[in-house]
Amino acid sequence: MWGADLDRLRSLTGVKWTQDPPDVIPAWVADMDFETAPVIKAAMQSLIERGDTGYNFHAKNQLIEAWQDWQFDSFGWKPPADECHVVTATLNALSMVLEFMTEPGDGVVVFTPIYHPFRAITVDSGRRDVGVALDGPGYRLDAERFEAALDDTCKLVLFCNPHNPLGRMFDHEELAAFVEVCVRRDLIVISDEIWCDLTHQPGHIPLWHTFPEIRERCITLGATSKSFNLAGMKTALVHIGDPRVRAKFDALPPHFIGGPSSVGAEASLAAWRHGRDWLDKVVAQLTANRDQLMQRVADDLPGVTMHAPEATYLAWLDFTDTAIAADPATPLLERGRLALHGGAKFCPTASANARINFATSPTIIDEIVERIAHTLESA
Ligand SMILES: Cc1ncc(COP(=O)(O)O)c(C=O)c1O
Structure with a gap:
């Protein structure tokens, strides 16, 4: 099949x-065992067959708009274009935010069990890994337990919604309580939403869009890597709602962030434009x-x-x-x-x-x- x-x-x-x-x-x-979607293969093949392999930003320059349209059609929100960047991989953007906004020794919160690179990036950069357990029936997010784990060194939450490995789609009640604590305790939240398309029921809740009170402290990660099995194409998007983080990104020298290859950009563009x-x-x-x-x-x-x-x-x-x-x-x-x-x-x-x-x-x-x-x- x-x-x-x-x-x-x-x-x-x-x-x-x-x-x-x-x-x-x-x-x-x-990674999925399924073959690449035919529309994506065709877009990549067409680039190669034209021999169009020089400097080429044709697809990259359309990616933010394509992501906006995809998110709007799927979940009713458009990350503002001037607050977005195209990056090579979600973990690339996540690592940059962590470097910019925390110091060695600061606490970085994850809800455990968690996609293992979150902890590795935290620990390898000398930050303190603060795990908050999701357990009990249903693996629900317990905001009181979350708050009890915090101390004054905690600056950042690496939040995975939907959650890898538990497959949880946090509901509105859980997220509202989570957001309330993040705002009150002055935390920055990276909301990794790259699993948002692969859900077994409707109702993915985009954090930035749904909770206006978190907008100025929220960074959202998006990609085609999971939904369309394109992890090797190295293309991702980041929306930076937090103006302090945005200022850091905007001040970077040109070429610092990097970005996708034109094959990767073509693949993601075809996915978001024609992959539904x-x-x-x-x-x-x-x-x-x-x-x-x-x-x-x-x-x-x-x-x-x-x-x-x-x-x-x-x-x-x-x-x-x-x-x-x-x-x-x-x-x-x-x-x-x-x-x-x-x-x-x-x-x-x-x-x-x-x-x-x-x-x-x-x-x-x-x-x-x-x-x-x-x-x-x-x-
Ligand atoms: C939650 C989560 N974030 C990030 C990644 C890495 O994604 P990418 O390769 O697009 O950076 C994965 C990969 O499985 C993941 O599950």
Whole structure:
């Protein structure tokens, strides 16, 4: 289905299908197994066939408007164009904000478990990693717990909405309470919304647009990398609502920020201008995959539980009540020939969890479940 068959996948040169030995099924990194959308391929091919590979800002110069239109059609908001920058990757913009607005030793808050580079960037730059647990039934954001974790050194929140790895779409009530604390405690918020298109129910809430009181302290990250499987094309957008951060970006020497290649820019432009039909079909497939995985986990993997993600193609599996609870990813790889990310990558106390990527074919999902079942049986 859409190229998610093992012959094509094993011919790829990306990290997902080359890092492990060929008998391993990789379900760790957040790339989809589907082929690139035909409209995106055509845009990239056309550039190459024209030999149009010199300095070329044709697509890059249209990207902010294309992102505005996409966000407006999807969620009813337009990030103001003069407050946006085109960057190479979301983490590139995130790292710059962190460098500009915090000092070594300052606290940077994340809601755990969390997409692991958030913590790595914080710790590697000498900032203090302040984790606030999302747990209990439903992994809801608890604003009181958030506030209790803060001290005067906390300056920045790296917020992931929808959330990787839990797949949570935070609801209005959770977000309102979160925003209230951020404003009262004078925090800057980076709202990473790059999963906003891949939701299993309507209702993604863009933070900047929905809560006017946070506008002057909010930075929003957007990209086609997840929705259209274009991570290797290195193109992302940042909207900087915070005037202090904007001033820092605007004062940078020309060439400092960098930007996408013209192939990357063409790909994202085609995605936002012509990719809606493809995306709708992909999301329907991902929702079916999620339901298939949920059902198979319940039926065939005794002791394993799975939180139903409201968004993303990632599932958070809990192996606490199994014989491989100490570190599920290791036996799953060694005996099951299945590569997942172990939970400790996302939170030091989540070692009994693992994150699984279900953006593949129903056949491969069944194979993944069989491999987990085999690992559990042989434990
Ligand atoms: C929440 C989140 N932010 C950022 C990224 C990285 O995105 P990009 O490669 O577009 O910078 C990922 C990748 O999985 C992600 O899940």
